[in-house]
Amino acid sequence: MTNTTPARILLVEDEIQMRRFLRTALNARDFDVIEASNAREARLAVTGRPPDLILLDLGLPDGDGIDFTRELRSWSQLPVIVLSARGREDDKVMALDAGADDYLTKPFGLNELLARIRVALRHAARSHARDNPETILHIGPLQLDPVRREVRIDDQPVTLTPLEYRLLWYLAKNAGRVLTHQLILRHVWGPGTSQTHTLRVCMAQLRHKIESDPAHPRILMTEMGVGYRLRDD
Amino acid sequence: MTNTTPARILLVEDEIQMRRFLRTALNARDFDVIEASNAREARLAVTGRPPDLILLDLGLPDGDGIDFTRELRSWSQLPVIVLSARGREDDKVMALDAGADDYLTKPFGLNELLARIRVALRHAARSHARDNPETILHIGPLQLDPVRREVRIDDQPVTLTPLEYRLLWYLAKNAGRVLTHQLILRHVWGPGTSQTHTLRVCMAQLRHKIESDPAHPRILMTEMGVGYRLRDD
DNA sequence: GAGGGCTATCATGAATTCATCAGCAGGAAT
DNA sequence: ATTCCTGCTGATGAATTCATGATAGCCCTC
Numbered sequence: 001m002t003n004t005t006p007a008r009i010l011l012v013e014d015e016i017q018m019r020r021f022l023r024t025a026l027n028a029r030d031f032d033v034i035e036a037s038n039a040r041e042a043r044l045a046v047t048g049r050p051p052d053l054i055l056l057d058l059g060l061p062d063g064d065g066i067d068f069t070r071e072l073r074s075w076s077q078l079p080v081i082v083l084s085a086r087g088r089e090d091d092k093v094m095a096l097d098a099g100a101d102d103y104l105t106k107p108f109g110l111n112e113l114l115a116r117i118r119v120a121l122r123h124a125a126r127s128h129a130r131d132n133p134e135t136i137l138h139i140g141p142l143q144l145d146p147v148r149r150e151v152r153i154d155d156q157p158v159t160l161t162p163l164e165y166r167l168l169w170y171l172a173k174n175a176g177r178v179l180t181h182q183l184i185l186r187h188v189w190g191p192g193t194s195q196t197h198t199l200r201v202c203m204a205q206l207r208h209k210i211e212s213d214p215a216h217p218r219i220l221m222t223e224m225g226v227g228y229r230l231r232d233d
Numbered sequence: 234m235t236n237t238t239p240a241r242i243l244l245v246e247d248e249i250q251m252r253r254f255l256r257t258a259l260n261a262r263d264f265d266v267i268e269a270s271n272a273r274e275a276r277l278a279v280t281g282r283p284p285d286l287i288l289l290d291l292g293l294p295d296g297d298g299i300d301f302t303r304e305l306r307s308w309s310q311l312p313v314i315v316l317s318a319r320g321r322e323d324d325k326v327m328a329l330d331a332g333a334d335d336y337l338t339k340p341f342g343l344n345e346l347l348a349r350i351r352v353a354l355r356h357a358a359r360s361h362a363r364d365n366p367e368t369i370l371h372i373g374p375l376q377l378d379p380v381r382r383e384v385r386i387d388d389q390p391v392t393l394t395p396l397e398y399r400l401l402w403y404l405a406k407n408a409g410r411v412l413t414h415q416l417i418l419r420h421v422w423g424p425g426t427s428q429t430h431t432l433r434v435c436m437a438q439l440r441h442k443i444e445s446d447p448a449h450p451r452i453l454m455t456e457m458g459v460g461y462r463l464r465d466d
Numbered sequence: 467g468a469g470g471g472c473t474a475t476c477a478t479g480a481a482t483t484c485a486t487c488a489g490c491a492g493g494a495a496t
Numbered sequence: 497a498t499t500c501c502t503g504c505t506g507a508t509g510a511a512t513t514c515a516t517g518a519t520a521g522c523c524c525t526c
Binding site for chain 2: 109
Binding site for chain 2: 482483484485486487
């Protein structure tokens with residue numbers, strides 16, 4: 001669930017001092033910072049490997065940042081936070097209506113900027129997660145869909161009890177690895193359980209529902225004297 | 234593409250003058266405005282028919298607006314724009330991290346507020362493109378028309394109580410997914426409810442009105458030990 | 467092959483979870 | 497006040513799930 005890779009932020013700013021200030025501040029917060037000093041460089045950076053968010057100064061030497069935003073919005077939903085020395089209300093309305101997601105007037109507090117960055121990334125993550133069906137686990141003939149809580153073997157749905165489901169899910173998340181009895185018991189039954197017998201019984205039932213020949217399992221392998229393993233080749 | 238029904242905005246503000254000012258301004262821009270003067274009324278309004286956006290004053294008589302936001306975020310993604318007289322940076326960071334989508338310090342310009350409302354609605358439209366309340370949902374033999382608040386099964390209209398309707402609507406919006414008891418309770422009954430029994434009873438009534446054989450449901454499936462699911466295949 | 471340790475399977479009963487009926491309180495309409 | 501509707505709660509029986517005990521099978525060593 002947690003995104004391990006740091007968010008990449010494109011910083012579009014011509015003043016070199018402000019750029020350095022923001023770069024160090026963002027780097028310290030574990031963001032990847034890419035820099036552009038004008039609209040041309042910003043266009044290049046976005047069409048290359050797009051960042052996760054854009055911090056955009058409006059006063060660019062080679063064109064208005066508003067135009068840049070409008071142009072970007074014609075093909076991308078990348079979050080844009082405008083930083084501007086212009087504090088007039090019309091400027092804000094123009095930028096926001098052009099497609100910017102937020103507008104901060106210089107001078108601004110760093111903590112507020114960081115909080116607004118978090119808001120923008122939150123929004124982006126939400127709309128990303130919607131149309132991302134890649135949450136389904138495919139392991140050999142097995143399919144696990146955690147959203148629908150559905151398990152399929154050779155495309156045939158099988159119904160599992162809560163315990164069976166949790167056991168299979170834990171094995172599937174660690175497909176290929178050998179998991180000791182103790183490890184499985186702790187994760188599926190919770191701490192304080194040390195009765196391997198119940199695990200064996202549950203595993204047997206799981207095999208009956210998943211394996212074509214439960215006596216000679218091809219997916220839920222037992223590792224003698226150690227534990228179990230879900231084959232993933 | 235154009236939304237014909239005006240956006241509904243919940244205005245949470247205790248000062249009566251500010252409320253009147255905003256109400257008239259928003260009405261003039263063709264928004265539907267619902268009003269609440271404290272957190273309790275706001276909770277009621279949201280759990281009833283949820284608005285499209287919330288304008289939230291932080292200084293409420295009966296509780297902190299931040300807590301309200303956090304509580305709301307535990308079960309809803311409704312856009313929240315905070316209006317506050319407190320302009321300290323920490324206040325902004327707190328509110329934004331609690332789940333607010335924007336923060337304006339009083340006094341603010343009306344045009345800026347309107348622009349930021351447009352931004353928030355834009356975001357919501359993007360991520361809620363699926364469940365916009367305009368379209369009629371067709372799921373198997375079920376038809377749900379949110380505008381007319383009408384439900385049909387095999388083209389036969391059925392009359393539902395408000396609670397039954399909300400339950401069915403929530404299940405239908407997430408057709409195919411398994412929804413845990415807790416999830417359903419939070420979304421339909423509001424946060425703070427943990428009594429699964431009432432949910433079971435309501436579900437039984439719903440089945441009696443929708444299923445041809447309530448004892449062997451074909452649409453409103455129970456997922457043993459987990460929750461319920463509306464079948465969509 | 468015999469024996470010991472580990473594993474699989476079946477059966478049974480307890481515990482949990484569900485569905486349904488009925489009763490009751492609160493609110494709106496008559 | 498009466499009536500009706502809605503929604504909550506308690507009780508009961510049914511269905512499912514799960515742990516445990518008994519028994520048989522498998523694999524390795526001796």
